[in-house]
Amino acid sequence: MLEAILLTVITAATPLVIAALGELVTERSGVLNLGVEGMMIMGAVVAFVATQTTGSPYIGVVAGITAGAAFSLLFGFLTLTLVANQVATGLALTILGLGLSGQIGESYVGQPGIKLQPINIPILGDIPFLGPLLFRQDLIFYLSIALVIGIHWFLFRSRTGLKMRAIGDNHSSAHALGINVIRTRYLAVMFGGACSGLAGAQLSLVYTPQWVENMAAGRGWIALALVVFASWRPLRVLAGGYLFGAVTIGQLHAQAFGIGIPSQFLSALPYVATIVVLIIISHNRRTTLINTPASLGKPFVPER
Amino acid sequence: MKKLIIALAATAALLGGITGGAQAQDKTKICFIYVGSKTDGGWTQAHDIGRQALQEHFGDKIETPFLENVPEGPDAERAIERMARSGCAMVFTTSFGFMDATVKVAQKFPDVKFEHATGFKAAENLATYNSRFYEGRYIQGQIAAKMSKKGVAGYIASFPIPEVVMGINAFLLGAQSVNPDFELKVVWANTWFDPGKEADAAKALIDQGVDILTQHTDTTAPMQVAAERGILAFGQASDMIAAGPNTQLTAIVDTWGAYYIKRVQALLDGNWKSEQIWDGLKDGILTMAPYTNMPDDVKAMAEETEAKIKSGELHPFTGPVNKQDGTQWLAEGEKADDGALLGMNFYVEGVDDKLPQ
Structure with missing residues (x-):
């Protein structure tokens, strides 16, 4: 029973964690991309279409990642090269993504999809309880864990990560030091797009292997909130994503169990939990400020 | 960039104008x-x-x-x-x-x-x-009671409005007409449309031991989960057989076409008038998807019930029916009127859930 619940939690939390990690990197470089929902849905539709066309969900995963990254490039061009307002452009990206994905996927609605099958890791997969939970999962779950560790290492242990954080904190100083602000930000935006695309692919290939319009249903926005919730730290994104997933799934089980608490309250719980944690975090202003990228959302025009 | 946008907007306006202008008078x-x-x-x-x-x-x-x-x-x-x-x-x-x-x-x-x-x-x-979606749900309830080995079904609900509560009650009354001890577990997804959440609700219900699923939400995600876990399920709004060829028992299919044709005919004939229409199985506004994945005797029972509802011989809400708290709602032989159905805000006896108010 517990194992079954936890398996559901993992499936629900994985897309949130992946999309939030991507956005975290983008924001650490000082760019606020509110288009996560749009990039996610583009990843979902392209992954689904590619899978249906080729018959291979692995090609679907690659296609989803590529679609997310390519779509984010549009955002990059508008905000970094043309220096458009990041908030407005991000919102526009979401709206465009929702419309465009509906158009692309129109003839695919209702088609039974092909599920990305779990990969059983020998020996580890046979460990009781933990084995089925952690070592008999699909590729995207393994990638999500690898991303958490990789991004943590990149941000806080690598030289390039340090430079990127410097850009996010003060782009003018970084520029004066000879760091290429625009190029780094382009890469960070594309990385964020790729992660959103991967999260979208998880939705249409693992979570519910099908395509329907607007199937992300707000998960992109939750991922955005998670980044703030985690105060821009990858390990906290992992914890926050799983907390959110656990509360969401837990309330469904509580209902099915007939616990007798009003369902509206239970449905609101994940959001209430988010607010509570935000209050606790913001209580300590200094640590919040240390982690917040100081140049977040500010346009950068290099002086000549 | 600005020029490009203006050009695009102009083109769009032009195209819109062309298609609009081409409509015959x-x-x-x-x-x-x-x-x-x-x-x-x-x-x-x-x-x-x-x-x-x-x-x-x-x-x-x-x-x-x-x-x-x-x-x-x-x-x-x-x-x-x-x-x-x-x-x-x-x-x-x-x-x-x-x-x-x-x-x-x-x-x-x-x-x-x-x-x-x-x-x-x-x-x-x-x-x-x-x-009258509830007519179809009553038939589904009967089928569920025949097909369930555990005697408990799961219901994925959207919002606690009369329409949905009516469906839950009709389903359970249908099931109880076959097996008086039949139980129903309800999960409120608080959404009409979120494949992921609907799938999660389906998984939760299955993990809690139901072996039949029905839904009042809009996507095929629950059907897909049911298929994956090897249990049976009912479709909603459209025939969902493609999502579960070996899973779907039947589905309530909204067939508005018959109604639209009838009303437009009235308009063209010049005798359209304002009415408050609530049609059901007999009018063809609602049809049952083919009865599949069930033995012949269950299918025969379902078809018989469908015929009885169409002929008016059977009304799903016929007494004796008690409310969830055990007090009497409908006396022996009493039929619920439409007003009572449209304002329904309580469960009938046997629902394993507390209705959100």
């Missing part, structure tokens, strides 16, 4: 407002299939423009007004949330006929129409 315009996309695989798609049936039936005599993805609220009023202004003889607004907007626009355009789905506010030129 002598055709009667029958217009539709959709809340979702016409390929949502559920509610709106069912309405669009109805629109296509209408177009096919009348051929060149009518045209049927529609607006998709119209949000409920202030935008709806503008969309409906735009339709009315463009020369529509009749406008179907196909979501509950369009009610007040439709009422307002209907006042401004007394010569245009309006029809609002699932609402309760009517006017001289505004009719309402709805479908």
Whole structure:
């Protein structure tokens, strides 16, 4: 029973964690991309279409990642090269993504999809309880864990990560030091797009292997909130994503169990939990400020 | 960049103008407002299939423009007004949330006929129409009681409004007519449309031991989960057999086409009048998808019940029926009237859940 619940939690939390990690990197470089929902849905539709066309969900995963990254490039061009307002452009990206994905996927609605099958890791997969939970999962779950560790290492242990954080904190100083602000930000935006695309692919290939319009249903926005919730730290994104997933799934089980608490309250719980944690975090202003990228959302025009 | 945008906008306007201008004058315009996309695989798609049936039936005599993805609220009023202004003889607004907007626009355009789905506010030129979905759910309940080995089914509900509560009660009464001890577990997803959440609710119910699933949400995700876990399920709004060829027992299929044809015929004949219509299985506004994945005797029972409901011999809400707290609601032989059904805000006896109020 517990194992079954936890398996559901993992499936629900994985897309949130992946999309939030991507956005975290983008924001650490000082760019606020509110288009996560749009990039996610583009990843979902392209992954689904590619899978249906080729018959291979692995090609679907690659296609989803590529679609997310390519779509984010549009955002990059508008905000970094043309220096458009990041908030407005991000919102526009979401709206465009929702419309465009509906158009692309129109003839695919209702088609039974092909599920990305779990990969059983020998020996580890046979460990009781933990084995089925952690070592008999699909590729995207393994990638999500690898991303958490990789991004943590990149941000806080690598030289390039340090430079990127410097850009996010003060782009003018970084520029004066000879760091290429625009190029780094382009890469960070594309990385964020790729992660959103991967999260979208998880939705249409693992979570519910099908395509329907607007199937992300707000998960992109939750991922955005998670980044703030985690105060821009990858390990906290992992914890926050799983907390959110656990509360969401837990309330469904509580209902099915007939616990007798009003369902509206239970449905609101994940959001209430988010607010509570935000209050606790913001209580300590200094640590919040240390982690917040100081140049977040500010346009950068290099002086000549 | 700015030039490009202007060029694009101009092109779009031009294209719009061309398609708009090409409409012949002598055709009667029958217009539709959709809340979702016409390929949502559920509610709106069912309405669009109805629109296509209408177009096919009348051929060149009518045209049927529609607006998709119209949000409920202030935008709806503008969309409906735009339709009315463009020369529509009749406008179907196909979501509950369009009610007040439709009422307002209907006042401004007394010569245009309006029809609002699932609402309760009517006017001289505004009719309402709805479908007795609960008739189909009663049949599903009977099938569930026959097919379930554990005697407990799971119900994925959307919002605690009378429409949904009515469906839950009808399902359980159907099941209890076969097995008086039948139990029903309800999970409120608090959404009409979120494949992921619907799938999670399905998994939760299955993990809690139900072996039959039914849903009052719009996507095929629960059907897919049921198929994966090897249990049986019922489809909703559209035939969902493609998502579970070995899983779907039957589905309630909204077939609005028959209704649309009837009403447009009345309009063309000049005898349309405002009515509050609540049709059911016998009128063809609601049909059952083929009974599949069940033995012949269960199928025969389902068909018999369907025939009895159509003939009026059987009303799903016939006493004796007790409320969840054990007090009597309907006495022996008493039938619930439509008013009681449309305002239903309580469970009948046997639901393993507390109704959110």
